[in-house]
Amino acid sequence: MQNHINMNTNNIIEIQNVTKRFPVGETEFTALSNINLKIQKGEFTGLIGPSGSGKTTLLNLIGALDIPSEGEILISGKNVAVKSDAESALLRNEHIGFIFQSYNLLPVYSIFENVEFPLLLQKKSKAERKEAVMQALDWVGLSDIANKKPSQISGGQAQRVAIARSIVKKPDIVLADEPTANLDSTNAYKIMDILKKLNEELGITFMFSSHDSKVIEYLRRVITLEDGKVKNDETK
Amino acid sequence: MFEFLFKGLIRDKSRSLLPVIVVSLGVSLSVFFVGYIEGMMGDMVDQNARFGTGHMKVMTREYVKNIAQKPLDLSILEAGKVIQELDKSYPEVDWVKRFNFGGILDVPDENGQTKTQGIAGGMAFDMTEGNSDLRRLNIANNIVEGRMPNGPFEMLLGQGLAKRMNVKIGDTITYFGSTMDGSMSFQNFTYVGAVQFGLSVMDDKTFLIDIKDAEQILDMEDAVQEIYGYLPNDIYDDQAIEEIKNTYNASFAESDDEYAPQMLALRDQNGLSTMLDMVNTMSSAFTFFFIIAMSIVLWNTGLLGGLRRYTEFGIRIAIGESKRDIYKSLLLESVIVGVIGSVFGTILGLILTFYLQEVGIDMSDTLGNSNVLFSNVIRAKVVPTQFWIGFFPGVMATFLGALLSGRGIFKRQTSELFNELGV
Ligand SMILES: Nc1ncnc2c1ncn2[C@@H]1O[C@H](COP(=O)(O)OP(=O)(O)OP(=O)(O)O)[C@@H](O)[C@H]1O
Ligand SMILES: [Mg+2]
Numbered sequence: 001m002q003n004h005i006n007m008n009t010n011n012i013i014e015i016q017n018v019t020k021r022f023p024v025g026e027t028e029f030t031a032l033s034n035i036n037l038k039i040q041k042g043e044f045t046g047l048i049g050p051s052g053s054g055k056t057t058l059l060n061l062i063g064a065l066d067i068p069s070e071g072e073i074l075i076s077g078k079n080v081a082v083k084s085d086a087e088s089a090l091l092r093n094e095h096i097g098f099i100f101q102s103y104n105l106l107p108v109y110s111i112f113e114n115v116e117f118p119l120l121l122q123k124k125s126k127a128e129r130k131e132a133v134m135q136a137l138d139w140v141g142l143s144d145i146a147n148k149k150p151s152q153i154s155g156g157q158a159q160r161v162a163i164a165r166s167i168v169k170k171p172d173i174v175l176a177d178e179p180t181a182n183l184d185s186t187n188a189y190k191i192m193d194i195l196k197k198l199n200e201e202l203g204i205t206f207m208f209s210s211h212d213s214k215v216i217e218y219l220r221r222v223i224t225l226e227d228g229k230v231k232n233d234e235t236k
Numbered sequence: 237m238f239e240f241l242f243k244g245l246i247r248d249k250s251r252s253l254l255p256v257i258v259v260s261l262g263v264s265l266s267v268f269f270v271g272y273i274e275g276m277m278g279d280m281v282d283q284n285a286r287f288g289t290g291h292m293k294v295m296t297r298e299y300v301k302n303i304a305q306k307p308l309d310l311s312i313l314e315a316g317k318v319i320q321e322l323d324k325s326y327p328e329v330d331w332v333k334r335f336n337f338g339g340i341l342d343v344p345d346e347n348g349q350t351k352t353q354g355i356a357g358g359m360a361f362d363m364t365e366g367n368s369d370l371r372r373l374n375i376a377n378n379i380v381e382g383r384m385p386n387g388p389f390e391m392l393l394g395q396g397l398a399k400r401m402n403v404k405i406g407d408t409i410t411y412f413g414s415t416m417d418g419s420m421s422f423q424n425f426t427y428v429g430a431v432q433f434g435l436s437v438m439d440d441k442t443f444l445i446d447i448k449d450a451e452q453i454l455d456m457e458d459a460v461q462e463i464y465g466y467l468p469n470d471i472y473d474d475q476a477i478e479e480i481k482n483t484y485n486a487s488f489a490e491s492d493d494e495y496a497p498q499m500l501a502l503r504d505q506n507g508l509s510t511m512l513d514m515v516n517t518m519s520s521a522f523t524f525f526f527i528i529a530m531s532i533v534l535w536n537t538g539l540l541g542g543l544r545r546y547t548e549f550g551i552r553i554a555i556g557e558s559k560r561d562i563y564k565s566l567l568l569e570s571v572i573v574g575v576i577g578s579v580f581g582t583i584l585g586l587i588l589t590f591y592l593q594e595v596g597i598d599m600s601d602t603l604g605n606s607n608v609l610f611s612n613v614i615r616a617k618v619v620p621t622q623f624w625i626g627f628f629p630g631v632m633a634t635f636l637g638a639l640l641s642g643r644g645i646f647k648r649q650t651s652e653l654f655n656e657l658g659v
């Protein structure tokens with residue numbers, strides 16, 4: 001499963017001269033211009049910057065949900081832009097977890113089934129799935145609500161379910177786009193504590209985008225974007 | 237994975253129940269429409285078969301050449317023998333004698349002077365108790381005044397004709413006409429009842445007498461003008477008729493007797509062939525357009541079903557499902573919904589058709605007073621086509637809808653699917 005990951009480098013994510021332009025009517029809008037970044041395995045890094053500075057766009061490119069107009073994005077040394085739809089899906093499925101601002105749970109499925117979904121895609125056996133799901137729910141402290149539906153739980157709980165879903169497959173990278181934006185400070189701190197623990201104990205690389213000072217407190221490296229350019233890159 | 241998708245389908249009513257209901261309704265309408273058209277067609281065929289053409293009809297060759305004039309002098313002689321042979325060769329077919337002839341009806345006053353007079357068309361059939369034609373023509377149920385003839389030389393008039401002739405039950409009506417060999421013939425009848433055919437041409441011009449009276453006044457004791465044949469239960473069957481006609485006519489192929497019997501199918505008479513073909517084409521065209529219209533409706537349902545779910549697709553893509561797999565699952569779902577909806581819709585449509593088939597026949601009883609032979613009663617007929625036709629709009633259209641709406645998964649950039657997540 002890990003065979004196409006290049007272990008010789010510590011740079012799990014490498015962004016080389018990336019520019020992203022979106023068509024806007026007749027013209028184009030440059031959301032990111034000439035970005036160069038290296039993210040090492042095990043980092044706990046955040047993209048900050050004003051609204052519209054390109055944070056989400058960059059996370060989507062890293063997650064191979066979108067392709068850069070120019071430049072390359074290497075995940076463990078492999079260029080994601082040249083991958084086919086099926087290959088980039090496989091990359092996400094095996095190596096990348098997503099957490100969103102709005103929790104994006106599938107409403108018709110139970111908490112258990114939501115967390116189980118990535119494992120179904122990996123065609124894991126029922127027993128394996130059950131064990132991994134319960135473990136992931138245990139990490140976020142929600143084993144007791146496994147059978148509830150997303151509509152029956154609070155926002156803080158929903159975001160923890162989303163975290164469980166993103167880590168259940170033990171990914172290398174979790175991309176979290178403003179994960180605390182919809183939460184009160186108690187829940188925001190709770191979420192950040194969980195993510196920090198996952199980073200330290202499982203070695204998952206985290207990449208955030210946020211405006212939230214509570215998130216920024218936790219980050220070990222802060223990359224500031226402005227008008228689609230890296231304005232500052234600071235490691236604490 | 238399939239189980240996972242199926243769970244979602246069942247739990248999300250807007251994805252399962254609602255489209256199934258829409259598909260069922262659309263399919264049942266299509267299925268019913270086919271039955272309705274078939275019923276109308278069948279009605280037309282039945283009416284012609286009962287009164288004008290039979291399912292098939294035997295006459296002499298010379299008679300056939302002049303069939304429009306209904307020339308009595310070219311009738312079949314030795315009718316008994318011809319019918320006997322028909323009964324032997326085609327025992328399943330009901331062979332009956334019929335006469336259609338013209339004449340003058342004269343109603344005398346108490347002094348024997350003509351009170352009213354009119355030209356009319358006579359129709360004679362076997363009115364003996366229990367005879368099949370009695371049930372087939374169903375005259376008894378359409379008598380608006382008086383009763384059926386039950387003795388010699390009794391006559392029924394179409395209600396329009398009865399009014400014009402100004403007769404009362406029990407009045408004498410004298411028939412003037414000619415016999416088969418052209419000599420003058422007249423006979424007194426007793427007027428016993430008026431019939432409502434529901435078709436003004438017949439109401440205003442027709443009188444009915446028993447076949448034995450007709451044989452006597454036309455001097456045709458062992459002759460018959462036309463022998464009508466009906467398939468079992470009077471159910472019309474184009475192919476069976478064509479086959480009987482061909483074998484029968486083939487058996488006289490060697491004969492050069494111009495009075496040899498010849499059989500015509502319903503299709504061969506009164507320009508019914510073109511009419512049947514035209515109605516067939518028209519009903520096919522109507523059915524086609526109806527199915528197309530239904531397809532567009534159901535296609536849209538499939539389309540909306542797909543569009544509504546871009547959010548879900550975005551999440552699934554992020555989690556690592558490929559666009560192709562999502563597209564496939566969307567198509568699979570549409571087929572499941574389409575098949576289930578089509579099955580329900582077909583059953584519903586068939587029930588509706590069957591109901592109208594049964595009740596449609598009894599409509600005159602239900603409505604009580606409107607006893608007409610040629611009624612515009614809504615009738616439907618269950619036909620084999622109905623068992624599969626609904627699957628076209630039902631499955632194909634939902635599938636096509638999903639096929640097109642699902643293409644958006646590929647057309648859009650994945651990040652755009654996300655923007656629709658309301659992030
Ligand atoms: N699909 C798209 N088409 C056109 N323009 C887009 C598209 N996606 C993003 N943009 C534009 O690119 C710029 C960067 O957007 P992005 O969502 O990355 O900003 P952000 O830093 O995440 O902002 P926020 O803090 O509000 O989430 C914005 O001006 C946005 O309008
Ligand atoms: Mg953003």
